[in-house]
Amino acid sequence: MxxxxxxxxxxxxxxxxxxxxxxxxxxxxxxxxxxxxxxxxxxxxxxxxxxxxxxxxxxxxxxxxxxxxxxxxxxxxxxxxxxxxxxxxxxxxxxxxxxxxxxxxxxxLQLDDPARGMSFRGEGPLDMRMGRDTDETAWSLVRRLRENELADVIYQYGDERASRPIARTIKRFVTEGRMDSTRDLADAVYSVLGRPRPMKLDPATRTFQALRIAVNDxxxxxxxxxxxxxxxxxxxxxxxxxxxxxxxxxxxxxxxxxxxxxxxxxxxxxxxxxxxxxxxxxxxxxxxxxxxxxxxxxxxxxxxxxxxxxxxxxxxxxxxx
Ligand SMILES: C[S@@+](CC[C@H](N)C(=O)[O-])C[C@H]1O[C@@H](n2cnc3c(N)ncnc32)[C@H](O)[C@@H]1O
Structure with a gap:
């Protein structure tokens, strides 16, 4: 390092x-x-x-x-x-x-390190933990929560109006065995909100913020x-x-x-x-x-x-x- x-x-x-x-x-x-x-x-x-x-x-x-x-x-x-x-x-x-x-x-330091999985920039594991005091990661959170609970998290902590279709898509990706990395999570959001556009807020920003807040309570x-x-x-x-x-x-x-x-x-x-x-x-x-x-x-x-x-x-x- x-x-x-x-x-x-x-x-x-x-x-x-x-x-x-x-x-x-x-x-x-x-x-x-x-x-x-x-x-x-x-x-x-x-x-x-x-x-x-x-x-x-x-x-x-x-x-x-x-x-x-x-x-x-x-x-x-x-x-x-x-x-x-x-x-x-x-x-x-x-x-x-x-x-x-x-x-x-x-x-x-945390946001910019792809290995922490907090950012949609660069590929990393779906982790998002700040420290080692919790076992719950974003990977386990999106599996543990039911679709409506996941939608509530994305809405409340991300202020994301499309929280319900995003939660549905994340759960579908989980079922299809393609929800393991930050890239997978970002793709799930993009499939609902469209791909990022130059000079605009990345559509995945709110969902990433919401899951990070939940993982770390x-x-x-x-x-x-x-x-x-x-x-x-x-x-x-x-x-x-x-x-x-x-x-x-x-x-x-x-x-x-x-x-x-x-x-x-x-x-x-x-x-x-x-x-x-x-x-x-x-x-x-x-x-x-x-x-x-x-x-x-x-x-x-x-x-x-x-x-x-x-x-x-x-x-x-x-x-x-
Ligand atoms: C914005 S940074 C602090 C920067 C610092 N003031 C400096 O000047 O370098 C926030 C730090 O708080 C830590 N942190 C956030 N929430 C925490 C919590 N609940 N318990 C302990 N540390 C936490 C993060 O791990 C991170 O290192």
Whole structure:
């Protein structure tokens, strides 16, 4: 495996904004729930102070290895765990932390590697798992689900209007013994929606996104992870979450609305600048929400009117892959 400079492989979205949002306290402890290639952790550790430590998580062992190599210069100020982020609190042994960041979704490294089977570009196995914490692959999912369940997944997680004929065709391909690779899955979608056309969104995009979200239980993971953050943060601690599509962002927004122990800092979610989008086109749909854990004594269980209005105001745009 050729190891390229991580900073060249993946451009960290909202690197400076997340770094500046999380507290920089002497002896502070921060958590990076989505290490990826370690971009956010590196920014936090480099900023300091020297006594600040970061605990990082990723369910993908390859990402973990790369991030750990990149951050090895920080010695015991950094530790990493291979785990789905819904389980992060187990590794804190009751310690409370000053800040938590999560940069949701998959990395370019995962999307661009045909062996992971997440993309219709290039042929790969029908896998789509981010890590080895689940046995279910896209191959087994399309066999296990009934046609109507598969259609529901494709509709709900892919916002795909042709979900029913696509599910029917996938099941037919399974029966005919030709549903083993990403190419087979893409062909099933193309046989319903037509072949890809230049400059247009590939018709297979939504179906691939939907199956990947289902295989990795991405939305359930986010809900369980968010629920654990209020307990893990010290009063005054900061939560920063970057979402890449409306399904993710909606969960974050509703969590912050319902969980009265957070005070929202970003009245509107931050969006990347034009320059950041030029540098990294995948940043286009990113939204950053920042919230502060309030003191338990100050917690009255309700958002102030301003906050509620701001959260209400954000329109949920359609799911983008
Ligand atoms: C967008 S990348 C993070 C990039 C990172 N911030 C950087 O600057 O390099 C998202 C990472 O989160 C990981 N991830 C996504 N969902 C996860 C989950 N539920 N549990 C643990 N890791 C997860 C993915 O494996 C991926 O490596």
């Amino acid at each position: 050729e190891l390229r400079d991580p900073a060249q492989v993946h451009v960290t979205v909202f690197r400076d904004e997340v770094r500046d949002a999380l507290p920089a306290r002497e002896g502070g402890l921060l958590v990076d729930l989505t290490l990826g290639l370690g971009g956010h952790s590196e920014a936090l550790l480099a900023r300091g102070p020297e006594s600040l430590r970061v605990i990082g998580f990723d369910r993908d062992p390859e990402a973990l290895a790369r991030a750990s190599a990149r951050l090895s210069g920080f010695g015991d100020r950094f530790e990493a765990h291979e785990s789905p982020f819904s389980q992060f609190a187990r590794y804190l042994d009751g310690r409370k932390v000053d800040g938590i960041c999560a940069d949701l979704g998959v990395s370019s 991405e939305l359930g993971e986010i809900e369980r992870m968010l629920a654990a953050t209020a307990e893990a943060l010290k009063p005054g601690g900061v939560l920063a979450v970057i979402a890449f599509h409306s399904l993710e962002d909606r969960i974050v927004k509703h969590f912050l609305r319902g969980e009265g122990r957070f005070k929202v800092v970003t009245k509107k979610p931050l969006e990347p600048s034009d320059a950041a989008c030029r540098e990294n086109p995948r940043a286009r749909s990113a939204k950053l929400r920042i919230a502060r854990r309030v003191d338990d004594a100050a917690f009255d269980g309700a958002l102030d009117d301003d906050e509620d209005a701001a959260l209400d105001d954000d329109r949920d745009d359609g799911a983008s892959p």
